[in-house]
Amino acid sequence: xxxxxxxxxxxxxxxxxxxxxxxxxxxxxxxxxxxxxxxxxxxxxxxxxxxxxxxxxxxxxxxxxxxxxxxxxxxxxxxxxxxxxxxxxxxxxxxxxxxxxxxxxxxxxxxxxxxxxxxxxxxxxxxxxxxxxxxxxxxxxxxxxxxxxxxxxxxxxxxxxxxxxxxxxxxxxxxxxxxxxxxxxxxxxxxxxxxxxxxxxxxxxxxxxxxxxxxxxxxxxxxxxxxxxxxxxxxxxxxxxxxxxxxxxxxxxxxxxxxxxxxxxxxxxxxxxxxxxxxxxxxxxxxxxxxxxxxxxxxxxxxxxxxxxxxxxxxxxxxxxxxxxxxxxxxxxxxxxxxx
Amino acid sequence: xxxxxxxxxxxxxxxxxxxxxxxxxxxxxxxxxxxxxxxxxxxxxxxxxxxxxxxxxxxxxxxxxxxxxxxxxxxxxxxxxxxxxxxxxxxxxxxxxxxxxxxxxxxxxxxxxxxxxxxxxxxxxxxxxxxxxxxxxxxxxxxxxxxxxxxxxxxxxxxxxxxxxxxxxxxxxxxxxxxxxxxxxxxxxxxxxxxxxxxxxxxxxxxxxxxxxxxxxxxxxxxxxxxxxxxxxxxxxxxxxxxxxxxxxxxxxxxxxxxxxxxxxxxxxxxxxxxxxxxxxxxxxxxxxxxxxxxxxxxxxxxxxxxxxxxxxxxxxxxxxxxxxxxxxxxxxxxxxxxxxxxxxxxxxxxxxxxxxxxxxxxxxxxxxxxxxxxxxxxxxxxxxxxxxxxxxxxxxxxxxxxxxxxxxxxxxxxxxxxxxxxxxxxxxxxxxxxxxxxxxxxxxxxxxxxxxxxxxxxxxxxxxxxxxxxxxxxxxxxxxxxxxxxxxxxxxxxxx
Numbered sequence: 001x002x003x004x005x006x007x008x009x010x011x012x013x014x015x016x017x018x019x020x021x022x023x024x025x026x027x028x029x030x031x032x033x034x035x036x037x038x039x040x041x042x043x044x045x046x047x048x049x050x051x052x053x054x055x056x057x058x059x060x061x062x063x064x065x066x067x068x069x070x071x072x073x074x075x076x077x078x079x080x081x082x083x084x085x086x087x088x089x090x091x092x093x094x095x096x097x098x099x100x101x102x103x104x105x106x107x108x109x110x111x112x113x114x115x116x117x118x119x120x121x122x123x124x125x126x127x128x129x130x131x132x133x134x135x136x137x138x139x140x141x142x143x144x145x146x147x148x149x150x151x152x153x154x155x156x157x158x159x160x161x162x163x164x165x166x167x168x169x170x171x172x173x174x175x176x177x178x179x180x181x182x183x184x185x186x187x188x189x190x191x192x193x194x195x196x197x198x199x200x201x202x203x204x205x206x207x208x209x210x211x212x213x214x215x216x217x218x219x220x221x222x223x224x225x226x227x228x229x230x231x232x233x234x235x236x237x238x239x240x241x242x243x244x245x246x247x248x249x250x251x252x253x254x255x256x257x258x259x260x261x262x263x264x265x266x267x268x269x270x271x272x273x274x275x276x277x278x279x280x281x282x283x284x285x286x287x288x289x290x291x292x293x294x295x296x297x298x299x300x301x302x303x304x305x306x307x308x309x310x311x312x313x314x315x316x317x318x319x320x321x322x323x324x325x326x327x328x329x330x331x332x333x334x335x336x337x338x339x340x
Numbered sequence: 341x342x343x344x345x346x347x348x349x350x351x352x353x354x355x356x357x358x359x360x361x362x363x364x365x366x367x368x369x370x371x372x373x374x375x376x377x378x379x380x381x382x383x384x385x386x387x388x389x390x391x392x393x394x395x396x397x398x399x400x401x402x403x404x405x406x407x408x409x410x411x412x413x414x415x416x417x418x419x420x421x422x423x424x425x426x427x428x429x430x431x432x433x434x435x436x437x438x439x440x441x442x443x444x445x446x447x448x449x450x451x452x453x454x455x456x457x458x459x460x461x462x463x464x465x466x467x468x469x470x471x472x473x474x475x476x477x478x479x480x481x482x483x484x485x486x487x488x489x490x491x492x493x494x495x496x497x498x499x500x501x502x503x504x505x506x507x508x509x510x511x512x513x514x515x516x517x518x519x520x521x522x523x524x525x526x527x528x529x530x531x532x533x534x535x536x537x538x539x540x541x542x543x544x545x546x547x548x549x550x551x552x553x554x555x556x557x558x559x560x561x562x563x564x565x566x567x568x569x570x571x572x573x574x575x576x577x578x579x580x581x582x583x584x585x586x587x588x589x590x591x592x593x594x595x596x597x598x599x600x601x602x603x604x605x606x607x608x609x610x611x612x613x614x615x616x617x618x619x620x621x622x623x624x625x626x627x628x629x630x631x632x633x634x635x636x637x638x639x640x641x642x643x644x645x646x647x648x649x650x651x652x653x654x655x656x657x658x659x660x661x662x663x664x665x666x667x668x669x670x671x672x673x674x675x676x677x678x679x680x681x682x683x684x685x686x687x688x689x690x691x692x693x694x695x696x697x698x699x700x701x702x703x704x705x706x707x708x709x710x711x712x713x714x715x716x717x718x719x720x721x722x723x724x725x726x727x728x729x730x731x732x733x734x735x736x737x738x739x740x741x742x743x744x745x746x747x748x749x750x751x752x753x754x755x756x757x758x759x760x761x762x763x764x765x766x767x768x769x770x771x772x773x774x775x776x777x778x779x780x781x782x783x784x785x786x787x788x789x790x791x792x793x794x795x796x797x798x799x800x801x802x803x804x805x806x807x808x809x810x811x812x813x814x815x816x817x818x819x820x821x822x823x824x825x826x827x828x829x830x831x832x833x834x835x836x837x
Contacts, residue, residue, distance in 0.1 A: 197680070205696045
């Protein structure tokens with residue numbers, strides 16, 4: 001039991017799990033109406049899009065890459081979806097399908113720059129981060145907003161099924177898909193190997209560039225999906241949709257124990273990361289004093305940042321302590337190592 | 341006369357590998373002392389001990405008759421030790437005078453640069469070594485030998501009494517070489533002790549006063565250069581005794597598996613290689629570091645694809661432009677750099693072993709953990725990999741066992757041709773003979789093996805035939821029962837005496 005608990009606690013996800021539990025307990029006591037099903041639905045609605053982006057960010061970071069363009073791509077796809085439905089009078093399913101295609105193409109642009117021209121992902125997606133947002137603003141001339149979507153479409157953003165908002169179900173589906181991809185397929189195995197050592201993976205005959213490209217295209221498709229969900233929730237498509245979402249998604253992934261250097265991480269951890277950020281930011285707005293002062297979102301981002309830094313520092317500290325301890329032990333008695 | 345540098349019984353180990361086993365060496369003022377030895381004989385380690393880059397485990401160092409306790413690169417510099425490397429470490433975008441100034445001037449914050457003094461000094465130093473280089477020239481506009489001269493000028497300016505030159509002529513033309521020789525003679529005439537490392541025997545005889553030969557981390561003797569001829573030198577380098585029992589070859593080789601016809605790769609520096617490897621045969625690929633052996637392996641494995649000539653596998657012409665294609669054609673490559681390319685240290689043994697067989701083992705891309713563990717356990721058993729289990733991370737294994745994991749990964753692909761690049765480098769003696777036994781057993785089962793090795797006894801002990809490379813091409817094809825001396829002579833580009 002003792003060792004089992006120790007091993008459980010050694011996982012970065014375990015700490016995060018306790019943080020999440022602590023958050024829930026705290027807000028149940030201090031917040032107003034935190035423990036209601038309406039509030040849970042509210043948290044899910046407000047976090048689903050960022051959550052989706054975090055889920056597809058996770059394989060990218062696992063390969064040692066990064067995608068700063070997903071938030072901007074969400075905005076671009078929202079606007080393009082509006083153009084399809086309003087200007088070109090397309091049926092909703094067709095417009096949605098084509099928007100997903102646009103997302104895939106945008107992700108393909110990132111993928112091509114990174115894997116064909118071998119440019120660093122940080123620089124490439126920093127470029128498309130501005131490029132996609134700029135395109136969205138050019139299409140709407142910076143002012144236009146598409147409204148008046150059909151009630152059936154808006155239902156996607158408002159309705160619940162079995163108590164859970166529809167986008168919550170969509171999020172769960174994507175989470176299962178990503179978890180299977182990362183933990184049960186050769187794709188996930190390759191992501192991890194590439195994250196640890198791209199050169200070593202190449203020498204092992206893994207299709208390194210193709211696998212990397214896949215993660216960025218997947219991110220593009222899911223960003224488009226998130227754009228549609230976002231549009232349904234707000235009942236409007238605007239060029240500034242999803243501003244800053246990329247950083248929140250990255251925060252959730254890294255908080256969830258995925259190493260920014262690649263190789264290490266679990267989808268379960270990412271889910272915990274998403275949940276603890278979501279609960280923190282929404283929970284704060286339910287505390288009367290904070291709500292009254294109107295500083296809920298400011299305090300939310302402040303505490304999210306603090307949480308991220310504490311989690312990283314805590315992990316590093318624990319590791320260096322462990323190293324120091326084992327070193328001291330190895331001084332006292334030679335540590336048994338496996339040799340030939 | 342007191343030596344300027346005296347090393348006594350210096351030892352240095354890296355993990356299980358004993359790089360220096362009690363080397364004694366002395367350098368007199370005004371002499372050129374050549375240091376010779378095969379790859380891995382311990383030359384670079386010895387140099388690094390002298391320059392303070394490595395701390396010796398045992399033995400003592402005296403400089404100018406005084407015992408030096410703890411030598412660091414900074415204190416070595418102060419004591420007048422300078423090292424000129426093959427690749428000069430200058431700032432390419434700065435001028436010669438600026439580079440010399442940066443090395444020699446004492447730096448203070450916010451001090452003004454005395455430009456005329458800097459230029460005068462640079463010009464003076466360059467003139468002293470007879471170099472016709474303008475102090476105003478940018479370093480990137482200089483040729484490699486000119487840059488070496490700038491390095492030497494820096495060493496002189498720093499008042500170096502001990503100058504180490506590590507294969508300084510490797511990239512020089514004949515004429516540049518002569519100029520460099522003149523400078524070296526100049527240095528020694530002015531009382532500087534020069535340690536000169538080179539693989540070119542004729543240079544040793546042209547320059548050196550004394551020669552020390554290292555072999556397997558030990559000094560096998562210091563002689564006056566005039567007392568030795570080339571044959572004797574080669575003999576000293578390769579030694580005579582076989583300290584290790586190699587498994588015997590069995591059976592006759594079968595069909596030709598791999599056939600290369602004038603294979604070349606400009607980017608990789610491989611020129612017109614023609615070679616056959618048969619099933620059941622171990623072909624040893626010998627040569628000095630930089631002779632193009634690893635480069636040839638990289639061409640065959642599609643990392644730097646060939647741009648001329650032909651590769652025939654089983655008689656059929658193939659083109660190989662990526663490791664995946666090579667694997668599909670039944671070629672396996674156990675790379676030289678085990679820690680960077682051979683295994684992914686952070687990943688478990690099982691994941692490492694199955695990494696090249698994802699397609700065959702995991703149909704449809706679905707991981708089958710049971711099958712994976714089973715395959716890993718089979719290889720752990722068959723190759724005698726010492727690990728606490730398939731889940732153990734690669735980093736928890738010893739070097740020899742990591743190497744076995746790397747071999748296992750490639751055996752899992754059921755290859756027709758296995759290329760091994762320095763299969764026992766940095767591996768302890770026990771694991772070494774086990775790896776040799778495995779290689780021999782694989783050949784017996786009909787695998788064609790191409791084994792690159794800088795370990796001459798290993799080449800001689802394991803190979804059915806020995807291909808020797810020099811400057812990117814094959815220079816000799818020798819029978820397995822060759823003499824160490826013949827192989828070394830071919831690798832050095834000498835006629836066997």
